[in-house]
Amino acid sequence: MINVKDSKVQEVLEIIHEAIIRKEKRGGRLNEEILTEGKIFSVICKDFDMGPRKIVDCMEESYGYDITVDEVIKLLRGAKMGIPGERKEIFKWADRVATSFSKAILGDKKAFEEFDKIRKEPAVNGEKRRVQERVANIIIYEKYPEIDVFEDMERLLSLGNTLARYLFFDIADAICEVYDFPLYKDKEKDKQDHQGKKKIEKAEKQLSHEQALKKVVQLENTLERTDAMLQDLQKEFDVQLEESKSKELAEFFAKLNSEKYGCILDELLVVNKGVDRLRKSNYELPIEINGLLIMVKKLIQFVRDSHIEPIMKVNSVREVVASDIEYCNYDGSPFESPEEKKKIKVISSGWVYKDKDLQISRPKVKEEK
Incomplete structure (x- = not known):
């Protein structure tokens, strides 16, 4: 149980809420398929061994969703979570993230370091999955529902992989900002812009005691991350476009093999x-x-x-x-x-x-x- 009445916890949650609102606006029009995926992930949080048939029952019970086993299987496969063992590994990793988050948000620096370490790890057999940060966000709110003081769960479920990934960074940054822990850096972006990283590190060392300049560094970091997020969103859009073509082809052959057409x-x-x-x-x-x-x-x-x-x-x-x-x-x-x-x-x-x-x-x- 997280004490949401603590002033610093409230401050962290407010920053996270603002980040969720920004990501929701960035995402634009609601994508029903992404929302359905998110709700499937949320019901799996209750039982990591849950199979498609049980997911169908839980979706009906929790959200009033009329979804078929085939549709669940298709969505899980689309999210690269079709193999039960691998799916369980992703949720177990996310559960570890959530546990360390629950202590880090209270200002436990050691727990934050553990949170920071786990969240950068690949979830399945040394392989990082696009969906893992998204699952981590959802399981944090499912495991500790008391933190949803701004009623953000529906917004959270509607975020796709890329927006959820950058929200995940924002969650870590919120804890850093409130408790003055070392600021998180996006390693991939740093590799792309090594000189920019050095400049920021130098600024942090020289001006760490000056609040205004520290804010400038934070804004520069945010700007870099926003640029990286836009690039990733474009890549995600391209992937979705390719996947939609594949689905159209699959639907064509599905009709050919339907009972209607013999x-x-x-x-x-x-x-x-x-x-x-x-x-x-x-x-x-x-x-x-x-x-x-x-x-x-x-x-x-x-x-x-x-x-x-x-x-x-x-x-x-x-x-x-x-x-x-x-x-x-x-x-x-x-x-x-x-x-x-x-x-x-x-x-x-x-x-x-x-x-x-x-x-x-x-x-x-x-x-x-």
Whole structure:
């Protein structure tokens, strides 16, 4: 529990609130997908092992959201959090950040140093994820809801990765400013502008006792960071533009394989395999259907060239536990425990856009009695 009645804590929270408002304005129009992602992250804060089905239930319970398992999976994959183990590592890292923050905001310098150290660490196997600072911000407010004195949670959830990352810097700066801890520097920006860094460090050493000049240094640092943030926002926009193109392609193939259009992708596989079997048995195909077979071959080639691939092999039989088919449409009796094994047969392969790891349609599997 953080004592939000403490005057210095209040000062820190006010600075953070102002930073959130600035970031919200910088973000412009509300992006519903980013907000939904943020709310998914907030419910996972309650259970780091939470899977897509439970997330759906919690989204309904916490936010009244009507969201499907497929939509949750798609959003998690888009955030590079589709693998449960890696997702858990990100949240565990963020939880450590939040714990050290809770002490640092009270003026504990040792805790701040720990906070400063942890927040710069990569969250997953030595790899820094774009989403990790965003998760850290959310878990801080979820774990210590008393600090949300300005009712900023909705604004916080609506910030994308880049804005959340720079808010994360602002949170550290707020503690530095109030308790006069060493000012945080953006290392990436310092590398880009080494001379600027030296100039600021020199100013800090020479003028550390003069409040006005110290403020100038802070403003210079803020200006540099704003410039870096604008560059990062442009990069994020470019990534989002590329991702939107990928999603449009995936949606096109998803429609092709929908029941409305007769599951065309699945049927292409069935027809192709059927023709191959007939040819292997030396069956003479009527010459009248040659044109149709050529069209089927060309369609299959088009699908392959678009990097659309089946996920499972149709008619294959395998033994699975419930977690193995979490992302499949399962027809059969319920699994009574996570360890229970059942034999299933693949009815429909399911399809994935390989380049972006986007699932187009889910495999359909049926229990073998």
